[in-house]
Amino acid sequence: GENVEQHPSTLSVQEGDSAVIKCTYSDSASNYFPWYKQELGKRPQLIIDIRSNVGEKKDQRIAVTLNKTAKHFSLHITETQPEDSAVYFCAASRVDDYKLSFGAGTTVTVRA
Amino acid sequence: DGGITQSPKYLFRKEGQNVTLSCEQNLNHDAMYWYRQDPGQGLRLIYYSQIVNDFQKGDIAEGYSVSREKKESFPLTVTSAQKNPTAFYLCASSSQGGSYEQYFGPGTRLTVT
Secondary structure, eight states: OOOEEEEOSEEEEETTSOEEEEEEESOTTOOEEEEEEEOTTSOOEEEEEEETTOSEEEETTEEEEEETTTTEEEEEEOSOOGGGOEEEEEEEBOTTOSOOEEOOOEEEEEEO | OOSEEEEOSEEEEOTTOOEEEEEEEOSOOSEEEEEEEOTTSOEEEEEEEEETTEEEEOTTOTTEEEOOSBTTBOOEEEOTTOSOOOEEEEEEEESSSTTSOOEEOOOEEEEEO
């Protein structure tokens, strides 16, 4: 099955700086890569996703890049703000598969 | 903030007892999922259901059972066979599988002593 590894497990950044989280996956057939954000005490919510037919996708301060050859994808958060403090999960699946494999999560802390 | 609900928020049980966690959605979603969340291990899939009266094992199904008799409901039973049942359990739903967004419930924290 699919195995998703996520790094780093914790990340502390100064407000206004950028944060980068990296994930690798094992199944070369995976072609859907979402990112979920879970704030403290709340449910995970989808923040951005990318499909294998594109290499990069951007939504305001958040961007995701995908390198299918190397089987890795990354989340980039620019101009970090206190509300970006949360646990971020990457995931991977095949478009036609119901099973979503999650990484272990990255706890991001934005220091004021 | 409706959509998908789980109850109760906290649940305490004695070892050896079965316990059932509730998950209900009013999003008219076909697919429903159960995940277990442990510190440092992300979200691990227990069971999922693509449609009513059908469900499949996920990666860590041992010691758990589910049913899907109604589209809106997907209860999870944690049996006494589950070796380490204390965890945070999340239910989710999606309109279809694959590349469709999964909407999560608020979770149930189960403590077994």
